[in-house]
Amino acid sequence: MAINDIPNLRHAVSLKSYNTYRVGGEAKFFYEAHDWRALERAVSAARESSVPFYILGGGTNVLASDKGFDGLVIKMMAGKVSMAGEVMHAASGVSMGALVNKAKALGLSGLEWAAGLPGTLGGAIYGNAGSCGSETANIMETVEAFDPISGRLKRYAKHECEFGYRNSIFKSNKEIILGAILRLKKSDPEAVMKKMIENMKFRQEHQPLSEMSAGCVFKNIEIAKCPAAAYLTEHNPEFSRFKSARFLPAGFLIDNIGLKGLKIGGVEVSERHANFLVVNKNATQEDISWIIKMIKEKVSDVYKINLEEEIQIITN
Ligand SMILES: Cc1cc2nc3c(=O)[nH]c(=O)nc-3n(C[C@H](O)[C@H](O)[C@H](O)COP(=O)(O)OP(=O)(O)OC[C@H]3O[C@@H](n4cnc5c(N)ncnc54)[C@H](O)[C@@H]3O)c2cc1C
Structure with a gap:
């Protein structure tokens, strides 16, 4: 055709x-x-x-x-969800909000961290989205994907998905995620709901939810993999609170350089969370790319750390 x-x-x-x-x-x-x-x-x-x-x-x-x-x-757009006890089978186009609501209604634990996470299941698997100390990988049992080159359907066990921090095998193999089997756990419905409300409140307090954004622009820095970050946490008192942490937050670096509130065209570094760029209706991709480039240059100049984008670019 x-x-x-x-x-x-x-x-x-x-x-x-x-x-x-x-x-x-x-x-x-x-x-x-x-x-x-x-x-x-x-x-x-x-x-x-x-x-x-x-x-x-x-x-x-x-x-x-x-x-x-x-x-x-x-x-x-595929949005089918079916349940078998604690197991959820969901198509990749279903919104995470719908999955969170389903888990809440059934008193199933495992998705509390995702309360308020925008986007679809497919996007969450692709980037191993996470929040509040948990991530997509933790509830995955298998992922179904379509290989556009061979035209074959494939099934990946969780360990074959190569989940890592904001990473999965699907970022490199370019296969299309069709759906997944998620394993949740029967729990006290009140406790599930309470945790979801708590996590939602955390988001409201820490993220600029009333403004347009695409979430965190940059990945946080894995200290063990970044000698410059390890040096800072070891020797710079301003960074000592991250000494035994796994990550140095990109937002902390951006804030420390004083870039919160920086505006270019219709784009601004969020005052609430420095790793969010918030935009108005006049924003363009060029403005956003420009501010991203500038932040990367400044962070590299000051801290010798290369920030890596978490957001994905749609371009030819
Ligand atoms: C206000 C706000 C708060 C956010 N908070 C968080 C947070 O706490 N934690 C977090 O991790 N992220 C967060 N994000 C970012 C975003 O919501 C997540 O990364 C989400 O999982 C992306 O899903 P999506 O469906 O929107 O993916 P898209 O943005 O549509 O796509 C993202 C990437 O996934 C690929 N993709 C999508 N679906 C498929 C598929 N079926 N098969 C193969 N590839 C696919 C796309 O090609 C693209 O490269 C936030 C975003 C916003 C706007």
Whole structure:
């Protein structure tokens, strides 16, 4: 099938409505895949027509280029969830909010950390999203994926997913996550709800939730893997509280340099959380990229630490 034969294919679709920064140009082609067969059809049509494609979940952790995407953006819409006791089988397009609500309603523990986490299950698996001391990997049993090159469906056991800090095998193998089996634990419904409310409150206090953002822009620094960070925590009194921590927060470095409140165009380093860039409706990808570059340069100059982006770029 050629790309133009995909049923319900849309043309020249602005990406602004599909990411939480509300920036970006147009996708030449745009398709909403409601199940894996539709996804398979769209991917093979794109490949047959030599058109590049980009997989989009909730768009809560991406930066879309002002130039748009000269190819096919496939938005993952499959949202089926089924339960068997403590086991949840969910499609990748389901929102984390829906999974959290389901766990809450059934008094199942394991997803408390995700209360208030935006985006889809697929996006959370891709980047091993985490918060409040836990992460997606902790509840994974298996992940189902589609290999666009061989056209094969695959099933990964948790240990095969190579989960790490904001990382999974899917970042490197470029397979498309179709769904997953999550293992939760029967618990006291009151306790589950209480923990979720607590975690939500933590978010409200620490994140600029009333403004548009894409969450943390940079990964925190794994101290054991970064000699400059290890030196700082060992020898600089300002950093001593991170001495026995696993991470040096990127936001702490950005704040320490005095960049909170820095504005460029429609973008600002959040006053509430220095690792968040908050935007207004005039923001462009160029503004965001510019401020990211500037932060990286300053942090590198002052601390000799290279920040790495957590957000993913949609570009050709
Ligand atoms: C206010 C706010 C708070 C946030 N708080 C947190 C937090 O506490 N912890 C945290 O970790 N993150 C946080 N984030 C970031 C974001 O919500 C998570 O990273 C989320 O898991 C991304 O999911 P998504 O569906 O929106 O992915 P998208 O943004 O759509 O995509 C992100 C990446 O995943 C890939 N992807 C998405 N779905 C699939 C799939 N099915 N198969 C293959 N690849 C796929 C995309 O290609 C892209 O590269 C926050 C964001 C916001 C806006």
